[in-house]
Amino acid sequence: EIVLTQSPGTLSLSPGERATLSCRASQSVSGNYLAWYQQKPGQAPRLLIYDASSRATGIPDRFSGSGSGTDFTLTISRLEPEDFAVFYCQQYGNSPRTFGQGTKVEIK
Amino acid sequence: EVQLLESGGGLVQPGGSLRLSCAASGFTFSSYAMSWVRQAPGKGLEWVSVISVGGGTTNFADSVKGRFTISRDNSKNTLHLQMNSLRAEDTAVYYCARDRGYVGGYFDNWGQGILVTVSS
Numbered sequence: 450e451i452v453l454t455q456s457p458g459t460l461s462l463s464p465g466e467r468a469t470l471s472c473r474a475s476q477s478v479s480g481n482y483l484a485w486y487q488q489k490p491g492q493a494p495r496l497l498i499y500d501a502s503s504r505a506t507g508i509p510d511r512f513s514g515s516g517s518g519t520d521f522t523l524t525i526s527r528l529e530p531e532d533f534a535v536f537y538c539q540q541y542g543n544s545p546r547t548f549g550q551g552t553k554v555e556i557k
Numbered sequence: 558e559v560q561l562l563e564s565g566g567g568l569v570q571p572g573g574s575l576r577l578s579c580a581a582s583g584f585t586f587s588s589y590a591m592s593w594v595r596q597a598p599g600k601g602l603e604w605v606s607v608i609s610v611g612g613g614t615t616n617f618a619d620s621v622k623g624r625f626t627i628s629r630d631n632s633k634n635t636l637h638l639q640m641n642s643l644r645a646e647d648t649a650v651y652y653c654a655r656d657r658g659y660v661g662g663y664f665d666n667w668g669q670g671i672l673v674t675v676s677s
Contacts, residue, residue: 484663486602493652493667494602505665537602541662545618548602 451475451540453549461557468525470552472538477518479542485514485523488551489534497536498523528554559583561653561668568674573643579636579653579668587611587631590656592664593638595649605651606638607660614660621647643675
C-alpha cells in the first residue's frame with residue numbers, strides 16, 4: 450500500500466501569510482490521483498482539491514494544489530482566520546486508498 | 558444540497574456487533590458509489606469500505622475484512638455497514654462519504670459522523 454507522509458506536522462502562521470503543505474508518497478501515485486481535505490475540530494472533512502490540482506466546488510481560489518508522481522503540495526496563498534485546521538492528503542490511484550497523517554495549521 | 562446522516566452508533570462490548578446506517582438526500586443516490594471512512598479518537602482518517610452503485614462490487618480495508626459487510630438500498634437511499642466481531646481498535650467516528658470513483662475515488666461529500674465505542 451502507498452504510504453503518504455505529510456510535512457510539517459504543525460505549521461504556525463499568522464493570518465495573511467502563505468501556507469505550503471507537503472505530501473510525499475512512498476511510490477508514484479497512479480494518474481496523480483491525489484486529493485486534499487480540510488478538517489476543523491468536531492467537523493467532518495471537507496474536500497478542497499482533487500486530481501492533484503482541481504479545486505472542488507465552492508473552494509476559494511486561495512487554495513491550490515500542485516505536484517505529480519510522489520511529491521504533492523497544497524498552498525494557501527493568504528491565510529484567512531477560518532482556514533486554520535488540519536489538512537489531509539489522500540491518494541486514490543492505487544488500492545487501497547490511503548490518507549496522510551495530517552498537517553495542523555495553527556495560528557501563530 | 559447533498560446530505561448524509563449516519564445513525565446506529567454507540568457503545569458495544571468487544572466481540573459484539575453493530576449496524577450503522579447512512580440516509581442520503583439531495584442527490585441521485587443510485588448513481589454514486591459510497592464509502593465508509595473512520596477516524597479513531599485524536600487520529601487520522603482511514604478508509605474502511607466501498608460499495609459500487611448497484612451494490613455488486615464491494616471492497617474492504619484489510620483491518621476489517623471478514624468482519625464488516627457493506628450494503629445499500631437504492632430504493633430507500635440508504636447505506637449500511639454491518640460490523641461484527643468488534644475490537645477495541647474499531648473505536649472511531651465513522652463517516653459515510655459519497656465516492657467519486659467506481660470503487661476507488663475521492664470523497665466529495667461527508668456525513669457528520671457517528672461514534673462507535675468498543676469497550677467492556
